[in-house]
Amino acid sequence: MQVWSSEFGALRLIERTVTTPEGRSFSLWDLHPDDARKLPPGAVRADISRQVFGLGGPVLFYVDRQRRCRTCGEDFVFRATEQRYWYETLRFMIDADAVHCARCRRQIRQGKARAAHHAEAVAAAHAHPDDAGAQLALAASTSALREHAGGGDIDAGIAAARRALRLKPSLVEALYHEGRLQAHAGRPAKTREALEAFLKRAEGLSRREVKTLVRAAQTWLERADIDDAASSPKSQDSKGPEPA
Ligand SMILES: [Zn+2]
Known part of the structure; x- marks a missing residue:
């Protein structure tokens, strides 16, 4: 044939x-x-x-x-x-x-993975409220979710970051994640405050995760828009419910 x-x-x-x-x-x-x-x-x-x-x-x-x-x-x-x-x-x-296209396919795949990871982090943080690591993971996962596609409860993430730090004061990266989440919430003054506190407490720490976040925090603080927004009378810092 x-x-x-x-x-x-x-x-x-x-x-x-x-x-x-x-x-x-x-x-x-x-x-x-x-x-x-x-x-x-x-x-x-x-x-x-x-x-x-x-x-x-x-x-x-x-x-x-x-x-x-x-x-x-x-x-x-x-x-x-x-x-x-x-x-x-x-x-x-x-x-x-x-x-x-390959790039969009990768993003879709990563988005699904992030959402699944976040759902696990939420469940673990609820199941283990006194586990500093679980609280930190929830804060980090909320911040990662916001960075990419949105979603996730910002104030719950901030509360988890603060809880992690209370439970285990050496987990200074909690301050970094709080800073990122405050930025996503449109609160520049609180963003700066958290990131500066993070840099101060991260000084001299040699953990690799911390060092990576130190560089990221410095980059963020150098970004002019944090200051512009902070000095603007339209700053949203005074708006909305504050996390505990
Ligand atoms: Zn595409």
């Missing part, structure tokens, strides 16, 4: 019996081995026995495909090797298409 592809010309097919990893056997038309040479450069031969068919398939070979990201609107290439990974290793249905 021969098929005509507008992209690749005439290709011969041979009938082949394939057995899927699940042990099902059936007959399919596969690309004639001699015609593999006719494939365009960069084309990747498919192993049709590994594909999961929906409405489409089998797909005999993969070529790079141009796509537009549904989220950011950027053009991207759904690479032939990536398609093989999707359909043969991850075993997505052959109809599944890439609708997001």
Whole structure:
């Protein structure tokens, strides 16, 4: 049998019996081995026995495909090797298409991971109210959530940071997380106050986590917008309920 592809010309097919990893056997038309040479450069031969068919398939070979990201609107290439990974290793249905660019896909994945991590942190902090580490983790996770996609209860995060520090005064990074959360709440004066207290108490500490946060805090304090906002009469410091 021969098929005509507008992209690749005439290709011969041979009938082949394939057995899927699940042990099902059936007959399919596969690309004639001699015609593999006719494939365009960069084309990747498919192993049709590994594909999961929906409405489409089998797909005999993969070529790079141009796509537009549904989220950011950027053009991207759904690479032939990536398609093989999707359909043969991850075993997505052959109809599944890439609708997001790699960057957006990574962000979506990280966002889901952050949300799951935060849910765990909230549960752990509630289950162990006297565990300084659990309180600190909740403060850190709330701040990470805010930084990226929003969500999370800022004041609960601040309360957790303060609780962590009360329970274990050596956990100075709690002040850093409070500072970040105050910034997200739009309270520049409290942001500065917490970050400066953090830098003061972090002096001379050699823990690596602390050193990383020290650099981040310094960068934040150098940002002019903290001061601009702090000196503005529209400062939100006096608004809203204050955390305990
Ligand atoms: Zn994108």
